[in-house]
Amino acid sequence: MNTGAEPAERPTSALESYREVYGTAPDGSWAAPGRVNIIGEHTDYNNGYVLPIALPHVATCAVGVTDADVVRVASLQKPGEVVSVELARLADNDVAGWARYLLGVVHEYRQRGHPIGGLDLLLDGAVPVGAGLSSSAAIECSIAVAARDLFGLKVSDDDLISIAVAAENDYVGAPTGRLDQSASMLCTAGCALFLDVGTGERAQVPFDLAAAGLALLVIDTNTPHRLVAGEYAQRRKQCEQAAAALGVASLREIADVAALEPLDGVLLQRARHVVSENARVLEVVDLLRSDQDPRTIGPNLTASHASLRDDFAVSTIQLDTAVETALEAGAFGARMVGGGFGGSAIALVDTDRTHATVDAVLRRFAAADFIAPRTFVAIPSAGARRLT
Template sequence: MRVVDAFRESFGTEPQGVWHAPGRVNLIGEHTDYNDGLVLPFAVPWGVTAAVSPREDGVVRLRSLQAAEPGGVETVEDLERAAGWARYAVGVFWALREEGHPVRGADLVIDGDVPQGAGLSSSAALEVAVGTALNDLYGLGMTKMEVAQVAQRAENDFVGMPCGIMDQAASALAEEGRALFLDCRSLGSRNVPFDLAAHGLRLLIINTGVRHELADGQYARRRRDCEEAARRLGVAALRDVTDLAAALGRLSGDERRRTQHVVTENHRVEAVIGLLRAGAVQEIGALLNASHLSLRDQFEVSCPELDVAVEAAVRGGARGARMTGGGFGGSAIALVAEDRVQAVQDSVVLAYAERGWARPEIYPAVPAAGARRLR
């Protein structure tokens, strides 16, 4: 295992353990998590592996095999001084200490294989891998959801990204062959069978590989729009809107559009769950299409590359497609019958070529297991 070899090279000893946490793709339920809503992600086969040993002196020493200087070890004595990718890892130490856990230091080597620019939440995978390792090494006794909450706090309060709980929860709690149905208010969850092959289907990830500068600050702005809309409506969160028509009549502009997306997206999550329970997996495609249109027009987080990927996939024969993740780039997903996979891939590649864009990466997404100790 190359992460173990790198640990020996960096620190001259064996790691006390190796942990893995996956990235995620969201089947449906986008921008609903921070509105106390419903989501349906699943873990992907790619993620972050961490070889870790504890230290008694409170110092955190890190190395990433994906860093620009892969042989370099970064030593962090003052957690606040950590920079770049290291803040996601160090933030977990900070969050645990803030909550009173007896976490001191550690030596870590990180190896990740999440496709770059795909929006598959490599940051949450890193946080959850580190959190799971520290939970085990220090005997903290946290549940998987508590590890996810610590990881979210690290990203919210230490890194400064106001994300919801979905990414970290999917990385921590997911099960192989299943999607995670999560209520982001109660944190109640259950894993729902999602066996695509049994229904002659595949879910393709179309990685646009693009990230637009427009995204800087836009996620936080969307969250503020939602919070202001909820305040105007007198509810704790947009999840609590029960009469959509009446709510929309009291709002205007961005707040009206954001509310329409969040409320209808929660309904789409429930509808997809119903179809999965009924074994009607092929029928969820229309809901994926509707989700994309809402994200494009009401939440305004799509971009030309995502729109073209979705439109070309449907034109090529996909049963449904939508952007997934925070938006402004990253990936789209397409639900495709086995006998249409090549046609869908060809359609998307041609659409990009016609516009002079770089060829997108396309690969199947198979629901994978959540965070776990490897050795």
């Protein structure tokens, strides 16, 4: 098991490889983290509340400014592959896959009138892909910060988040909310980010589990999710339909599940998850701020999973198995994280029970003939930043 404390930044690797790929030295390197959401799932695109932490696992990008009217992108995870797109063709090209996330950020800058010129980019991604830990947002935010710094742009953190979200929504075609990019940009070490997506208000909430003898165990089920698929977009549309049926702009405006009585069927289920999840986020934040034992947030985590499984229908048998096994092994709370349809779960455990919990999950997965999961302990880490 990876404890999560090992350095996840690999700037030397990206810097050394940059010269091999492009024949010159870069102008610098930047990193942005993945995230794990303590609670607040599928609430961001409903203008609700979220509570993520940044992971030590980052996407690192070495970047150089060039005189050519071309963006070239390469990745240490795709050796020998260099994608080249003329600046004039950023809005109209058929590039797909990993490279599109990088190109989308450059395109969005230019769409907004920022003078972004030729760039050579080399990506080194250490955030597990498809694990529901926001590897795409880490990529987008690392490039967004690099472009800001290299071209001396007067853009705020909120602008950077907006650029990264637009790249993912409009350029890549994944209809996500603002949670992932906000976490990657705004999180600080040792804290969780309490974000009100509807108003933009945010606060850092101390999240020192180690001091309480606790660990937040991440269980990557090795069942990759794909948010560009139709199920995620369908959930978002159903939430919009529920809000319209209730006569509100978003489900954020509904504070009590009793107000959902006009709905029925699937729309009732989807709305009930969002409304109850917002309430759980607020309760968890209150518990953490009140200096109570962090173990007290556990029931809210477990309730969140039940809601995501039953009302929002985004869990999988592997995620359910990970959660159930962790609880049976003594976890104080556990739930799936991310958009669902695969990815990861988290479990709040006593530090001295971490290995026993991992062993129990490994045995259960093996008995069910599932692919072995990957596990690590999440350490609240810093947001996007320049490395060199």
